[in-house]
Amino acid sequence: MSQKMTGAQAVLESLKREEVDVVFGLPGGVLLPLYDAIYQSDIRHILVRHEQGAAHMADGYARATGKVGVCIATSGPGATNLVTGIANAYMDSVPMVAITGQVNTWLIGKDAFQEADITGITLPITKHNYLLRSAKDITRVFREAFFIARTGRPGPVLIDLPRDVTVDEVEFSWPEVELPGYRPSFKAHEMQIKKAAKALMEAERPVIYVGGGVKYARAERELIELAVKINAPVTTTLMGVGCFPEDHNLSLGMLGMHGTKYANYAIQESDLILAIGARFDDRVTGKIASFAPRAKIVHIDVDPAEVSKNVRVDIPVVGDAKNALQGLLKEVKPKGRSDWNEKTEGWKKDYPLRYIPDMNIIKPQYVIEKLCEIAPDAIITTEVGQNQMWAAQFFVHKDPQKFISSGGLGTMGYGFPAAIGAKIGRPECDVIDVAGDGSFLMNSQELATAVVNEIPVKVAVLNNGCLGMVRQWQELFFDKRYSATILGRTSPDFVKLAEAYGAVGLRATKPSEVESVIRAAMAVDRPVVMDFIVSPAEKVSPMVPAGATLSEILELEWCDADQYCHLEKIYAQGRKEILGQEGF
Amino acid sequence: MKHTIAVIVENKSGVLTRIAGLFSRRSFNIDSLSVGATDNPDYSRMTITVNGDRDILEQVIKQLSKLINVIRVSELDASESVERELAVIKVNADKESRSEIMQIVNIFRAKIIDVSHRSMIIEVTGDEEKIDAIVQLLRQFGIKELARTGKVSMVRGARVIKA
Numbered sequence A: 001m002s003q004k005m006t007g008a009q010a011v012l013e014s015l016k017r018e019e020v021d022v023v024f025g026l027p028g029g030v031l032l033p034l035y036d037a038i039y040q041s042d043i044r045h046i047l048v049r050h051e052q053g054a055a056h057m058a059d060g061y062a063r064a065t066g067k068v069g070v071c072i073a074t075s076g077p078g079a080t081n082l083v084t085g086i087a088n089a090y091m092d093s094v095p096m097v098a099i100t101g102q103v104n105t106w107l108i109g110k111d112a113f114q115e116a117d118i119t120g121i122t123l124p125i126t127k128h129n130y131l132l133r134s135a136k137d138i139t140r141v142f143r144e145a146f147f148i149a150r151t152g153r154p155g156p157v158l159i160d161l162p163r164d165v166t167v168d169e170v171e172f173s174w175p176e177v178e179l180p181g182y183r184p185s186f187k188a189h190e191m192q193i194k195k196a197a198k199a200l201m202e203a204e205r206p207v208i209y210v211g212g213g214v215k216y217a218r219a220e221r222e223l224i225e226l227a228v229k230i231n232a233p234v235t236t237t238l239m240g241v242g243c244f245p246e247d248h249n250l251s252l253g254m255l256g257m258h259g260t261k262y263a264n265y266a267i268q269e270s271d272l273i274l275a276i277g278a279r280f281d282d283r284v285t286g287k288i289a290s291f292a293p294r295a296k297i298v299h300i301d302v303d304p305a306e307v308s309k310n311v312r313v314d315i316p317v318v319g320d321a322k323n324a325l326q327g328l329l330k331e332v333k334p335k336g337r338s339d340w341n342e343k344t345e346g347w348k349k350d351y352p353l354r355y356i357p358d359m360n361i362i363k364p365q366y367v368i369e370k371l372c373e374i375a376p377d378a379i380i381t382t383e384v385g386q387n388q389m390w391a392a393q394f395f396v397h398k399d400p401q402k403f404i405s406s407g408g409l410g411t412m413g414y415g416f417p418a419a420i421g422a423k424i425g426r427p428e429c430d431v432i433d434v435a436g437d438g439s440f441l442m443n444s445q446e447l448a449t450a451v452v453n454e455i456p457v458k459v460a461v462l463n464n465g466c467l468g469m470v471r472q473w474q475e476l477f478f479d480k481r482y483s484a485t486i487l488g489r490t491s492p493d494f495v496k497l498a499e500a501y502g503a504v505g506l507r508a509t510k511p512s513e514v515e516s517v518i519r520a521a522m523a524v525d526r527p528v529v530m531d532f533i534v535s536p537a538e539k540v541s542p543m544v545p546a547g548a549t550l551s552e553i554l555e556l557e558w559c560d561a562d563q564y565c566h567l568e569k570i571y572a573q574g575r576k577e578i579l580g581q582e583g584f
Numbered sequence B: 001m002k003h004t005i006a007v008i009v010e011n012k013s014g015v016l017t018r019i020a021g022l023f024s025r026r027s028f029n030i031d032s033l034s035v036g037a038t039d040n041p042d043y044s045r046m047t048i049t050v051n052g053d054r055d056i057l058e059q060v061i062k063q064l065s066k067l068i069n070v071i072r073v074s075e076l077d078a079s080e081s082v083e084r085e086l087a088v089i090k091v092n093a094d095k096e097s098r099s100e101i102m103q104i105v106n107i108f109r110a111k112i113i114d115v116s117h118r119s120m121i122i123e124v125t126g127d128e129e130k131i132d133a134i135v136q137l138l139r140q141f142g143i144k145e146l147a148r149t150g151k152v153s154m155v156r157g158a159r160v161i162k163a
């Protein structure tokens, strides 16, 4: 049943076979043949207004649905505009296929118009990438790309598509994937499972530490079952938020730099850490030398290279999180409540997440609490900075596909396009981007995409007039020298901005207006930007200063004199670390 | 601490870049790298000498194994393997020094592969120490040019490393 078609048609047929129902992109010269094929196909194409938006939408779509997200950009600047989005997906292990146009094969390497070596550029930020040189390779490469993107530890795969390859005629075939160098692990080793189970049974103070791997393996049910069966408290990373219901009595919430005190205390005091699909990132471990000093570490991960990368692991279990958890469930025996449960629950009571409410100024945390009250089942995406941390802390998360945030790369401008992608993937859900006034402007042009395509996402701008998270660090570590972080009134009027695009704009300046603004936003079936004028001086609390041990976590609003002196000392150290530290 | 690893890769364009890129991105130190086709032309074999402790070596092996085009990664224990390197050396040689150089060449079982009035080219194979030694001895005459291949290595006996 072989059939002759153009390369572009073969691309579309491949996407169809991979069950892709939507792609996010923006055309250009070398993509004309491909876009002509898109025009004649029934695939849904969402035209973005900046290619970075396309990459983040594909990413948000993938995180909300578990399917592979697909984005398309033209050669040269189109392709380079995808780079941040691809790096973002790579850091957070998001299944994605990025398709880029390329100049004709005979022009490659000649600095042709709009030529960029995108496979070279994306080498370190893709799971794998391809430069297609012949139309006959299209179907094989697309099939491999989707397979690689979604299996093992998921990640982005880029396919660079020269113009002539999309024009050439080809006989369609759909070859089986044959990749001798790619054998993703799946089944956990039985011996290791037994060892892990034994360690869990012997532990007196176990903590389960959960990352995004549990979400990708869809192992939440098994996780809850295990935690309950052995009465072990559970803490999650930012990527793992929602994997364990935060209203459960065994939940310790998030750990790390802006995690809860009780999660960090529990980690430091534990005698056994069961890490599942998490990678001991520096934002999670604090000072690595004094991380969980008394704990044996069991590490379940699908990526063998993560084992013992950052911390020494006593019992590695390489395999899929769901498979490993099912194995563990068979091996462990039920354990009753213990002193350890009393202790961790005591900490939960003594050191809750909190803020000082205010009658006159809107506290950003209050906005998040209200969002949670009014739209508890919404998908929350976030930008990066304080807004992100408050969204993680003050919303009660119960579903990992409903908390979507840029973890590894920390990309400002991620949340809004990710929200659009999520809404397209899960139209039945409310989707709210919790934003900062800095971050939102980085991709606010996608308001046009949302309006034109009638994608009713909601944006909650926590408008504090500053690049808040950076300002917080300047307040704490740079003697309040606010270098380049005060936006003040230089941001546009977000209500008018929304209206200019044809979206709805709403504003709350007093705490009493917050609820009505949220209710009004949720009631309309159109894109809405809510502008919450919030307290500018608020800090994210608690906080483990960079380079400090997790137990040295401080509540920034409630420091007593002793702690204050201690804090000053750590800050003096922290400053050195920050100065020597890239990125934020 | 130096470790030698053999890496079997798909013989495709860009694979060397992927491997070199991985080393630089993860700050692994390559001491030497040599590459060539295997008996099966679909695959190439690289011999890479890495500098670092056990933990680093383990990361190198795991990270290399993650590359889609990498088929196999094996550590080669120096005591169980034969290791060879090849060097060609252009050295100053006039009437007076020529015979002394030829003596050195004989002792090292090296070869003279080109002679002119003022210089000659010597070819030598052996392990790293042997090559270092002859280079050292030839220095007194003045080395005009030196090219070394980097190490290739193979396990002695029955064990086989291939795709």
Ligand SMILES: Cc1ncc(C[n+]2csc(CCOP(=O)(O)OP(=O)(O)O)c2C)c(N)n1
Residues within 6 Å of the ligand: A383, A384, A385, A386, A387, A388, A410, A411, A412, A413, A435, A436, A437, A438, A439, A440, A462, A464, A466, A467, A468, A469, A470, A584
């Ligand atoms: C693309 C990008 N540029 C810079 C940064 C560094 N950075 C981290 S948080 C932050 C401030 C974000 O400000 P805003 O969006 O207003 O959020 P807030 O912290 O005030 O909630 C900055 C600049 C980043 N993470 N991403």
